[in-house]
C-alpha cells in the first residue's frame with residue numbers, strides 16, 4: 478500500500494524543478510512584447526516567462542491534444558462529426574495578485590505555437606451587473622463578490638463558445654467609468670483556446686457553473702499580506718495614471734497625498750477585497766489544476782499541480 482502522502486492529488490514543485498519541465502519549448506516572446514503585456518507595477522521579466530510560463534505552455538499543449546482525442550471519442554460515440562470544442566482555460570485569484578498579466582502572457586505564448594491557434598481572452602468583469610443594478614440589489618460595496626456577477630450570462634457565454642457557436646458576445650466593463658459600457662461588446666468567434674480570467678471563476682455551485690466547463694485552471698496565489706501591499710502600492714500609482722484622467726470614476730483620488738491615499742486604499746482592501754479573498758476566492762484554490770505561488774517580490778517560487 479502506498480504511503481499516505483502518495484495519495485494526495487497534488488504534486489508540489491519548486492521553481493527549479495518546474496523550469497526543467499520546459500524541455501525544448503522555445504522562448505518566443507521578446508522583451509518589447511513582454512513590456513506591453515505587463516500590468517501596472519508588475520515586475521515580470523523574461524526569466525519568469527522562461528522558468529514558469531514555458532513549462533506551463535508545454536503542459537497545456539499536451540493537454541489540448543489529449544482533450545481533443547477525448548472529445549473525439551464522445552463525438553464518435555454520438556456519431557456527430559461537428560467541429561472540435563475549444564479548450565477553455567480559467568485564471569483565478571485575488572484582486573491585485575496579477576491575474577491579468579498572467580492571462581496576457583499565456584495568451585501571447587499559446588498563440589505562438591507553430592499551428593498558430595486562435596486564442597481569445599475574456600475577463601469576467603464584463604459580467605458584473607451594471608452599477609444601477611448593483612445599487613438596486615444593495616451590492617455596490619460588494620463589487621467582485623460572486624453575487625455581483627450575472628453568473629447565468631457568464632455560464633451561457635462560455636457554453637456558447639464551447640459548443641462551437643459562430644459568435645458569442647460578452648459585455649464590456651470599464652475601470653474608468655467603474656461600470657459596464659452600454660452598447661459595447663466583445664465578440665468571440667470560434668477560438669481554438671478561450672482564456673477566461675476573473676476573481677471568482679472557480680466558484681462551485683448548486684447547478685451547472687462556468688467552472689464545470691473548464692479544461693484547465695490556474696490559481697494565482699501569494700500571501701494575503703503581500704497582495705494587500707501590492708493593492709495599496711498600485712492604488713498609489715494609479716493616482717498619476719488611470720485616476721489622473723478627469724473621466725475616471727476615481728479622479729477625486731488623484732490629488733490625495735500619500736498618507737491619505739494609503740488610508741483609503743487600506744480601507745478598500747479591508748472592507749471589500751480582503752473579505753472577498755478570504756470568504757470566496759481562497760476556498761476555490763483546491764480546485765485549480767495549477768497554483769502559481771508568488772513571493773513578496775512577485776516572483777513565482779512554488780507550483781502545485783493537480784495530477785488527479
Ligand SMILES: Nc1ncnc2c1ncn2[C@@H]1O[C@H](COP(=O)(O)OP(=O)(O)O)[C@@H](O)[C@H]1O
Nearest residue numbers: 516517571572573574575576577578652653719
Ligand atoms: N481603479 C482602477 N482603474 C484603472 N485600472 C484598474 C483599476 N483597478 C484595477 N485596474 C486594472 O485592472 C486590471 C485587473 O485588476 P485586478 O482585478 O486587481 O486583477 P489582477 O491584479 O489580478 O490582474 C489590472 O490591469 C489593473 O491594473
Ligand SMILES: CC(C)(COP(=O)(O)O)[C@@H](O)C(=O)NCCC(=O)O
Nearest residue numbers: 600601602620621674675676745749
Ligand atoms: C472589476 C473587479 C471586480 C475584477 O473583475 P474580474 O475581471 O476579476 O471579474 C475588480 O478589479 C475591482 O475593481 N473591484 C472593486 C473593488 C474595489 O473598488 O477595490
